[in-house]
């Protein structure tokens with residue numbers, strides 16, 4: 001009965017395997033000054049108007065090259081949510097995390113590129129990130145956004161099965177070569193690659209590329225990971241199906257589980273175009289599928305590798321408990337957790353302290369490149385129902401424990 005309850009609810013467990021309320025462990029890596037600065041920043045982000053103003057001001061300030069804007073961004077929101085402006089610059093953040101048993105997933109935050117030169121330069125940067133990861137035992141994985149390696153309109157066209165022009169065919173081949181170069185180099189250097197999931201109108205194109213890469217590079221270990229967005233109706237079944245196919249074809253399925261980041265946009269586009277939304281109707285449905293996905297991955301840990309990529313306390317605790325209940329080695333490379341850099345430290349550092357494999361997604365890139373990412377983080381944290389309340393609550397708890405508030 002207990003396990004059924006766990007599958008379908010978000011009730012907290014009274015006897016946790018890992019205690020996410022331990023603020024001392026969660027913020028052990030922050031000095032008093034850093035903790036105060038984090039509290040100040042999260043309080044600022046609580047103000048939706050300020051976030052709105054800051055977003056416009058930041059975007060334009062950087063575009064117009066106003067001299068004081070980048071330094072302000074760098075010292076505040078950039079420092080909270082990004083590792084650095086380039087790979088070298090991110091090393092301190094990576095080393096700092098590693099001192100607290102937390103690994104890094106390097107995430108080059110390039111978005112909206114479309115010229116061949118830009119796309120090739122993103123691809124080259126990802127190969128450099130893989131090479132850096134290979135030289136750092138603290139960086140097991142590099143994340144890849146396929147939309148940063150190809151023109152999105154082309155990916156949508158490929159998905160809609162419309163015939164491509166000769167130029168488009170050449171561009172699509174170039175995308176395939178870029179992905180193969182990245183995954184091939186990663187396999188050679190034994191670094192993992194998480195391929196992020198994106199909008200449904202380009203996701204089938206991404207899926208097909210990922211299946212091909214997994215079949216090619218996951219024969220003896222999971223190098224390439226597919227991302228499953230469990231806010232979609234069809235993705236839980238897809239995990240089951242993909243695992244079966246991987247077993248039949250003799251490779252290890254890599255599965256990163258997320259709830260999904262594009263809910264509003266997906267619903268809007270479906271509505272505008274008159275097709276049924278691919279997204280679950282309620283948060284409960286999404287939670288149920290996410291937790292069932294976690295259960296399936298942990299129960300099949302011997303033949304598939306997975307990552308529970310979430311800030312949801314229940315789902316994180318659920319995976320930790322399943323691992324403990326099944327008596328599986330917590331450090332087995334097939335069982336992982338991940339949160340974004342600068343967020344949900346109460347999950348990350350308590351998991352690390354309890355001996356689980358946990359990594360932060362560490363975005364990096366020049367300030368003008370990461371601005372859209374930073375705006376999304378700020379907006380997410382400013383919503384009343386969002387992460388904000390929880391983040392600030394944990395920070396304030398630790399401030400009180402240290403006598404700072």
Ligand SMILES: Cc1cc2nc3c(=O)[nH]c(=O)nc-3n(C[C@H](O)[C@H](O)[C@H](O)COP(=O)(O)OP(=O)(O)OC[C@H]3O[C@@H](n4cnc5c(N)ncnc54)[C@H](O)[C@@H]3O)c2cc1C
Pocket residue numbers: 195196197198227229231258259260261262263279280281282283284286309310311312338339340361
């Ligand atoms: C390490 C990491 C990597 C990530 N990589 C990706 C990625 O590759 N692709 C991607 O799309 N996202 C990615 N995300 C973002 C992720 O999909 C979520 O948007 C985000 O983490 C919030 O969900 P949650 O599980 O953390 O927490 P929660 O706060 O528990 O869940 C919020 C999520 O629930 C879903 N939801 C909310 N309301 C409803 C509703 N009414 N009906 C149905 N569903 C609802 C939405 O997906 C929403 O984002 C990543 C997140 C992390 C931490």
